[in-house]
Amino acid sequence: MAFYKDKYDVIVIGGALAGMSCAMRLAAAGKSVLILERHNLPGGMATSFVRNGIEMEATLHEMMSLGKEDEPLYIRQYLDEMKVAIDWLRVPEAYELYSPADGIDITLHAGRRADGTWVCADEIDDKYPGTKKEVNRLLETCRKVYESVLFLNEHTLSKAEMLLKHEALVKTAGYSAKEVLEKSFHLPEEVVKILSAYWIYVGQPISTLPFTIYSFLMADYMIGGSYVARGFSHEMSVAMAERCEELGVQFEYCQNVEKILVRNGRVYGVRTSRGDEIHCDYIASAPYPNTVYGRMIEPQSEVPVQARKYANAMPMSVTCFSVVLLLDQKPEDLNIHSYSVFSSDIPFDTDVFWAQGRNLGGWDYLTTICLNYANDEAVPEGMTSLSITTLPLPESFMQVRPDQYFDVKRSVAKEMIKRVSSHLGVNLLDHIVEIEIETPVTMSHYTSDYRGGIYGYQHSMNNSVVARLEDVEKEQYIKGLVGCASHQLVGDGMACNINNGKIASKMILAMMEEQA
Template sequence: MSTLPFTIYAFLMADYFRGGSYVCRNFSHEMSMKLQRKAEENGAQIEFCQEVEKILVKDGKVTGVRTARGDEIACDYVVSGAYPNRVYTQMIEPLSEVPEGAIKMVNGRRLSVATVSVMLMLEGTPEEIGIKDYNIFSGDTMDTDQIWENYHILGPYHYLTSICLNLANPGCAPEGVTQFSITALPLADPFLNVKEEDYFALKRRLASEMIDNYEKITGIRIRDRIMEIEVSTPMTIAHYVGAWKGSIYGYSHSIDDHAVARLQMKEEDHFIQGLEFAGAHAISGNGMGPAVTNGRAAAKAIFEDLEKRGQMEAYQGHAAAADAVKEGAAS
């Protein structure tokens, strides 16, 4: 809180009070799948398990991508879900097309948090176990600077959030089983020095500490009821979705780098023609809602660029989509 601009704080609070909160039916994965279906209905082709290894650039303009499989796909625009840190240091081909400003920008940004999550299937219904709340945030201090400090080490973590999915989505687990998770939000840095041979012991220790913490705070015993357990760390996120250092929330908002300042620097921070970014690492920042806002902003930037060059006719089929994007962006 000591470095968060009031604008961001006020905006978030207004959003919470005005909008309330929503829990997806089934899982948040279904939300992605709905977006996928809608995009396909609108004529998009989506290919899963196709890693883009290189973004091809010539004379400051995107010319295509190369997949890990070796296919080259020519295109005028790329919207990257990969972090700028990776794009500007490993993906642009040739790397000589990366302007110095892009490297300065990624070096100047500070990554926000990653996660350690303990995901559990517990024997018994929430009532039988004694769980009454869908979501609990717990900690031993309201001083967010202390919480931030504590998230710079390899545990034990004191500020935790626990979720019992059954209480929002009955039917999310087989009958008589409870789906439960406990999450801490450390930064990736302390994990960078963990040796491979120590990794599994570390995961076990962190999970055990987080379970102990939850049991102590709530008086609810869950350890004896564990049927299945998975523990994820920043390495897990980096491994499965390629997020830079396992970050889930892009770059942190601070007084010298936040959504409003980034918007003002939009032109200066745009380094390669045809390259846009969408995801937690883009302008609006982190979380599922802003990730959607960032995607829409990337689409809007592309349509505006096409219009500027008088090439919109070539994309006639997308005129309706362009209008929808612009209307959404305006609201």
């Protein structure tokens, strides 16, 4: 009797979105696949929790890259192709940006009109007249870059073809979002700020955020809008887990992979904390390269110097601090009128916000999500489900010791609640039914991700997705080992991670073919 087969084609470490996406595609291609997930739930951070019978989203979750059913974007297409059924609810607006120091309070909606102009360009023009043409031109540029990136996700082209067919991508690839926004478009400062609000969804200030990524994000959200699952993010995770098992994936929970076993430069298996040694030809790894090369590869002598240089050089992106609240009144009674509000208590400046991420608190840029406006039935009647989130850098929490932990997280959470209370003119502290405070330590506890990171490595100019794509094959330092999470090619986000998993499966299938 045994719990595991003698050998698998592929072991996937981590049953989060990327891992499941990778596993289901490999299984659909007839490969034997084992997922080892350390938690007792699928989905990693795409999850929810229950307090006194009431379910709450773990944090600010909205799913991009779906689009409407009749105009599916690439992730909806992929989930359909994989036969993953999820009950999606459309989020009403793109976002509200509230930055009183700039005189900004505006709500934008996704969507394009029949004539190709963008709904949000009209909304901006209402408040900042005369900007419509330039905003439309900017979003058209974003759309072209977006379509090129999607095309290149599936195909390779010569340089000449690239320039001919993907001019917008090629010509902006060397520049940051800030450079392109400010120098190539004639937009008032406020409008640039309004159109930079999504920076938080990549955690990169626009001065170092490649325009490529900026375009992708803007076009995707503004074409397709965003969605939440009716049964919380956990519905999506369970749907994918169920589909994996239907396709023959062996999915084991509560299995912590301690070691990745390597011989002669090639993986041959893993060892779990329980002591099981399980063999395979390929591994898709959710643990960050820092963790993989730093403490998982056995023996350590198998780690090439180049791999260490790579992991040590990669700039770590953000982690998460989130206050999840259940409040005892309806949103309207608390002056809450939008699903997602980005707010700034100082003049909007993504460089300043990002630098504040090194500190413990004092964060001026907050994201407030009210689930009622996307999924009213998920919240008990007469109540409000609200989360307040910011994305600090891991160093903000590196000095926090266990003995200070409860006090630190409460004082930071209190400050965040007070900020939002002052925006709303309602003291939210008087209305709390349930509160959970999630910190970088919480992220680490549930996922064991390196330093509580949630977004992988920075999408910075010196770590651009264009450059990542160019060198992705060279960076397979150990044969048979492929990264499969937000530290990989397309970076962070739920949709991106499903794509990261898809890409990992493609790489593994290609390696298998080559081997044969």
